[in-house]
Amino acid sequence: MNKESDKKERIKVRLSEEENEKLKRCAAACGLSQSEFIRQLCKGKTPKPQPQKEFWELLEALYTVHNSFQKCGKYEPSALSICKEIEGLILELQEVA
Structure with a gap:
């Protein structure tokens, strides 16, 4: 340099x-x-501005819900479409953070 x-x-x-x-x-x-x-x-x-604590809590909750629906996908295929929606929400939130 x-x-x-x-x-x-x-x-x-x-x-x-x-x-x-x-x-x-x-x-x-x-x-x-x-x-x-x-x-x-x-x-x-x-x-x-850095996201507030509540933002990270919301994101963590979405990850938890996503993982639960993903596990249900074995038994109920429609759960996987909900996973896609949640993934979209997570991506949108990450873009604004």
């Missing part, structure tokens, strides 16, 4: 108290430092 391309520049930014608090909240919600939050914005990326 080229050491020149890895060189970091320090900048100073003045923010109002309200702006500073918003930066802190947004960075924390995304699980990022304030510096990393700003770096991602500069790269044209929009940092996403």
Whole structure:
């Protein structure tokens, strides 16, 4: 790697108290430092907030239900179509996370 391309520049930014608090909240919600939050914005990326605990609980519940229907598939083939629906829901949830 080229050491020149890895060189970091320090900048100073003045923010109002309200702006500073918003930066802190947004960075924390995304699980990022304030510096990393700003770096991602500069790269044209929009940092996403981390999903809340309830999101992971819902996803875990869907996995459990899916596994149960999959086991029932041996005895009731229609259970496999429900599995496909649940898989679709899981994929949609993972995309928004």
